[in-house]
Amino acid sequence: MSQSNAPVPIRHGLSPSQLHLPPGQWPSLLAFLLQRFPHVDALAWRQRLADGLVFDQQGRPFRLESAYPANQRIWYYREVATEVAVPFAAPVLYRDQRLVVADKPHLLACMPAGRHVQETLLTRLRTTLALPELSPIHRLDRETAGVILFCVRRDDRGAYQQLFQQHQVQKEYEAIAGFRPDLALPTVRRSRLQERRDTFLMTEVAGGEVNSETRIELIERRGALARYRLIPQTGKKHQLRAHLAAMGIAIHGDPWYPEMLPARPDDDFSSHLLLLARAISFVDPFDGSVRSYRSTRTLAWPES
Structure with missing residues (x-):
């Protein structure tokens, strides 16, 4: 059921x-x-x-x-006794009879899970927009900010999800990460990613069929850090985070890659992963129009 x-x-x-x-x-x-x-x-x-x-x-x-x-x-109905409120807004970028496009902040979970039930983007949007059937078409990690699509009606969701499954959605991310002067850019990272046996994190493995691909472009450099444009051609879990960590340019503020750090308290919003889902575009499966949406957020350079 x-x-x-x-x-x-x-x-x-x-x-x-x-x-x-x-x-x-x-x-x-x-x-x-x-x-x-x-x-x-x-x-x-x-x-x-x-x-x-x-x-x-x-x-x-x-x-x-x-x-x-x-x-x-x-x-x-799931409940969390002491759920911490996430003090960041999630503006709606676009809304029609089928789609809601939101600009997710860092540190707000997409969907209810674990310690996050009411303080999730899905729960907020269902309540504030009075759309009880609203459901995510894809997901972003809690640590990642940016553009995310929701479907207003359950019956329409499959058509949009099929676009992702058939790689017909163009996605662009932005990240601030380490800089390697010996790394020629732009470059394309292709590898086989699989989940580690001892944890939920992803790792690159030798052998087997390549299942992940990311194009990495340099936008700007500031000392030991750089701003990158990331264009994934596949959608493996944690793909961008795992790829950049494996290249020796881990994304700044990543608590999981290349090594898992101790968990922070839920009420610690002092820093976050510097990864942003900047833009998304696709051809709408219902009316054939070209849809393109961009986040209005800015990734700030970390204080030195």
Whole structure:
């Protein structure tokens, strides 16, 4: 069952999450939830059940004393007890009956995940624009700013996503990163990227078919740093960050590449990855028009 077939509506811009219950015996649904989600405070699950915010497949709310319904699907709304507000605006660059184009700030997640639920771009836009079916056509990392596309209606989303799958979308990024005087530019980086075995990060590997390609152009140099134009021909996870790190010119402020740094507190907005999705263009699959959108943001040079 997809999210679009959920028996309960979007609430405060947030789609309900679903969970298929395994066979077995537990004293109650609450007992199972406490065991299944040990990282969630027990009072939170008690409150959700007491407030009628956990539902069965027909959209009927469970109660605190509800028995465990093995082999059924339940629905609930995710919450984070102490979510930090992200103090940056996300202006809408364009809007029509099918598309919303936003200029995402750094450090605002695109979609609800982990510690970020209400403070995400999707949740903000669904709420402020009153568009409950809004969904992202592609994604940007939380650390990356810039142009991102959303689809107003679920039925239209597939046609736009197909453009990305068929490499019919032209994307341009900007980054401030290290400078190597021995590196001839412009250049094209082609490699095979795959996820590391011990973490979610990507790494270049020898052998196998090349699956990632990025054109790197120098815009401006300032001492040990430079501003680059990056034009990806493929869309592998963390592609730009992994490519530049492998070339010895890691993007300034990257907490993951070339080495993962200790996680910062959620309320630390003092610095960020200097990577910007500058522009995106494509031919609209519905009316054949050429669509082109550019971020109005500026990547500031880091203070020396």
